[in-house]
Amino acid sequence: MLIGKALSVQYPYLDAELALPLLSALAAGLLIGIERGWHQREQASGSRVAGIRTFTLIGGMGALVSLVAVHVSQAVAAVLLAALLVVLVTLFLRAIIGSGSRDATTMVASLVALGLGLLGGAGYPAFAIAGAAVTSFILAVRRQSHAFVKHLTRDEMQAIARYAVLSVAILPFLPDAQYGPYDAWNPFKLWLVVLLITGFSIAGYVANRLVGDRRGTIVTAMIGGAYSSTAVTASLAERLREGGGGPFSTGIALASSIMYLRVIALTAILAPVITVPITLLLGAPTLMAFVATAIAWRFETGQEAPDAPKVTRKPFALLPAFVFLAAVAGASLLVNWAQAEFGEAGGGLSLFIAGSFDVDAAIVAFSALPEGAVAPRIAALALAGTVGVNMAFKTGIVLANARWRSGRTAALALMSSLTLLIAIVLWEFIALIA
Template identity: 35%
Template sequence: MDDLILRLGVALAIGLLVGLERGWREREEAAGRRTAGIRTYGISALLGAVMAALAASLGSALVLAVGFLGFALVFGWFQAREAVQENSLSATSAIVGLCTFALGALAVVGDQRAAAAGGAALAAILASREVLHRLVKRLSWVELRSALMLAVMTTIILPLLPDRTIDPWGGLNPREIWFFTVLTATISYLGYVATRILGPRRGVLAGGLLGAVVSSTAVTLAFARSAAAGKASRPLAENASRPLAENSSRPLAESSSRPLAGAAALAAMVSVLRVTGLVLILNPGVLPVMAPAALAAALVFAACGGLLIWRGGGGEGAAGPARNPFDLVPLLVFAAGFAVVSTASAALVGSFGAASLLGSSALSGVFDVDVAVLSALRLVDPVPRLAIGQAVLAALAANAMGRLLLASAAGPRDFALPLAGATLAALVAGGLAGFATFG
């Protein structure tokens, strides 16, 4: 009896929560002009709970089915009359009423925690109407296709792939590789969405932080090109009106190159933190090995980036990478590269031991740090955690040097030199922390 009273209370709470949102939205309507409000939805959920309790007591599910059908007819008829009077085609209120009745019944005959969670989710969706409508208006076809592609990749392709290694060295597991590919692309897609919402030109800070979630290398290259373009396009006459001493102490385009270099340093910080997050999700046991060095490097990147932006007077950042991380061709290339590197790493470890993992991780990390890190994290059984952590750090260091080479090739000295200083300082800090960790 006590359990039934508790379940009836949960059902009533669900209805009142949903009714609170419905009543608030129509609070300006005159009395008697609303089909349903807080009391109606509360009673609807309680009615569903009572019908479910009667069905369970009588041992007949038909009681609940008939009760649901009768409620649907009555509630739907009132909603139809309201829609005619208001000249509305919305079916939301009618469906919400049916869902509230069903959640009340679920609270009695099913999992009451699931019913309470469903009620909270229903109220949250109803309260987010304006946000969701704005999102749909801003959503492009490419982004919708990406969401559908993610659903297909996760719910259809992933379960069909074999969950076993198919190579002699135990490195090529199709389902595992595809899962890591989808996970990495999803993290990148979140950064892409954030960039779309906030805008790509909200200053060097937003551009560096948000763009680096997609690709820190792409952000560095974009900033290097922006620095080079700003240096080449700024006329010498711009500084002619300034005092000679000011011109001699403020090289051409320095004010724009410094913030861009700072943004690139912040992008490097995000890259290190993103890799640390992957380790935390996929192999937490490796975290004590690599986290001190990685966090020390990230802290130095953050300090140097903030200092360069502050000394450069802010400035306007270049647009971060707008590439959709769910483009099919780059995604397949990533999966193929991941498969090749994973198989090669397993073969090298099997032939030459754990020491060979450092070389393969550093080599692949120059081109793609995610591939290198994920390949190292997969080697759990034959490789000790210390070797895996060192391989992750080697991939991060190699990727940092690769970004620096790209910056030197594509950007001016005013951009490359500050970034080189930040990178070397981060490598030194990470190296010292790593030596202290490894003993």
């Protein structure tokens, strides 16, 4: 009888809702403790201030403090927390005085483990474990991070600081709503364009630093294709004109191949309603572009690639990003005005005109239109047409800079996908007006 009554009692500490916070806090402390234990593995046993077990217990103690504060007494929780902090500070001060070391990483890591334990105990187990994983990673890349900072130039450090201001000090405070004439401008999305442009520029700069100058041609083409294939084409066409063996034609073809993928990806992110029709229009030309890239690579195989020019530019410049921002703002205004004045047909035509100047600007402009303002099929056709104009423009850049003799491989690679794209666009246009 007594056993039955005892079994019928609901003990709160058997509740899974209480067990999960405690287990997540222990796991968070364990993750950090594994890294700290590995870092101190060369030290004699007993000389380490905190290892796997200590960090695990610190995380668990944090959860206990949170649970006690909720279910028992806040005063008791405060006493437990104060006692733990006193013990930690005393141990670490003795260790620092005894060894003469000024490294406070382990002490700070223990406080982070405690904080994550408190977070887990407060009902945020996922955040506690995620925070521990990030903390462990930061601690584990100590040598690489020190080497990275050591080799940073003044321009690179300033670029990091500026990008941080652009991304986390400005973007979150911009309104995500339509403003201006015809509700053409969304400050949040416009500023996001600046971050994308400067981010791509930084990525290309870092890739060149990591890979080295010798492989800079292909790396520049890959990164540049996601940033500005036109700029890559102009740069490599100049290299073709100067002569010297190298994968310059391959780089031009590769940048444009990636440009096709960039258009599809950017459409999926900013204007998902036209993702399917634009993919149907650009799918075959994209495949043809990569086939042409492979053929260009085969023709250039065996030619030793000379060192690409050393990176002398700054990690990123704000002026090109703001110029592009102005283009996007102008394209958005043009598209919204045409749609308001002339309806669906005017919106499609303005997308084509704006996109001929910059395809990405047209995509951003379309994403700002009200839902249903322009039919997805018309918008996709207009954007595909702008891609064709852009490809023709890049072909002209190659022939104008490198002439036919030096630039024929790159020009033929571009024209192969362009020809197929023109045929598909014309077919779709005829079907649309029929």
